[in-house]
Amino acid sequence: MRRLTKEIRVYRDPDDDRKFIEWCEAHPNGFVFNCEIRDGEPQPYMLHAALPKLNELAQARLGRVNDLCYSFRNEGNPSGSGYRDNLTTGPNPKVVSRCLEALEKRYGCQPMCPYCQRWGWSR
Numbered sequence: 108m109r110r111l112t113k114e115i116r117v118y119r120d121p122d123d124d125r126k127f128i129e130w131c132e133a134h135p136n137g138f139v140f141n142c143e144i145r146d147g148e149p150q151p152y153m154l155h156a157a158l159p160k161l162n163e164l165a166q167a168r169l170g171r172v173n174d175l176c177y178s179f180r181n182e183g184n185p186s187g188s189g190y191r192d193n194l195t196t197g198p199n200p201k202v203v204s205r206c207l208e209a210l211e212k213r214y215g216c217q218p219m220c221p222y223c224q225r226w227g228w229s230r
């Protein structure tokens with residue numbers, strides 16, 4: 108994890124997957140920019156809620172009311188983590204903040220994730 112500014116953290120280093128998940132769980136009202144790597148730097152392309160509300164089916168199945176975005180989860184992961192492998196260390200690092208303004212000031216506005224949006228989440 109690298110602290111880019113007081114408000115912004117970047118998760119892209121080895122062992123960051125676990126730390127990223129922990130950050131989301133500790134900041135249910137936080138924001139995540141999913142990124143691709145361009146010229147060696149994370150370039151955001153989509154905005155997610157840190158911990159969007161689950162639909163009723165997923166709530167019953169997972170036994171909780173919110174969780175990381177559907178696009179980050181993999182309930183069948185053989186490791187039992189419940190999440191995709193290489194969430195942050197593959198080609199898609201994550202930039203996070205409790206403050207959406209701070210993210211948008213630095214990176215510009217990004218489109219909202221359709222999965223996060225589907226369960227009623229809005230910025």
Ligand SMILES: [Zn+2]
Binds near residue numbers: 154176222
């Ligand atoms: Zn999402």
